Amino acid sequence: MMSLKSFVSLSCFVRTTVSRIATQRLKHTLPDLPYDFNALEPVISAEIMKLHYTKHHATYVTNLNAAEEKLNDAMANNDVAKVIALQPALRFNGGGHINQIGRASCRERV
Numbered sequence: 753m754m755s756l757k758s759f760v761s762l763s764c765f766v767r768t769t770v771s772r773i774a775t776q777r778l779k780h781t782l783p784d785l786p787y788d789f790n791a792l793e794p795v796i797s798a799e800i801m802k803l804h805y806t807k808h809h810a811t812y813v814t815n816l817n818a819a820e821e822k823l824n825d826a827m828a829n830n831d832v833a834k835v836i837a838l839q840p841a842l843r844f845n846g847g848g849h850i851n852q853i854g855r856a857s858c859r860e861r862v
Contacts, residue, residue, distance in 0.1 A: 779817045780813050780816050780817055780820075780849060781813065782805070782809060782810050782813050783853060785801075785805060789801040789802045789805070808852070809848075809849070809852040812845050812848035812849040812852060813845075813849055815841065815844075815845040816842070816845035816846050816848075816849055819838055819841040819842050819845055820842070822834070822838055823835060823838050823842065826838065
């Protein structure tokens with residue numbers, strides 16, 4: 753039978769581990785396009801589509817991941833001012849990423 757001291761120690765370990773797992777976030781990634789870069793030619797050139805996807809959309813993803821990493825650090829340090837200061841970057845880059853995903857699906861050929 754487990755002693756009370758062992759049970760409390762195990763309980764604390766489990767709580768800490770679960771808390772650590774819950775605060776870890778998966779990184780956002782650039783999703784695959786549902787079509788080739790040249791699928792929308794001649795309306796939108798392959799060069800423009802590639803530039804838009806690999807630079808513009810990728811920048812939203814990169815900056816969103818960076819902002820979320822800073823947010824995790826700020827939350828771990830109970831830095832409320834930093835958490836508040838990061839909100840515009842999270843909204844801008846998160847919103848940009850979501851908009852790009854939606855636009856990519858709307859651009860599919862009919």
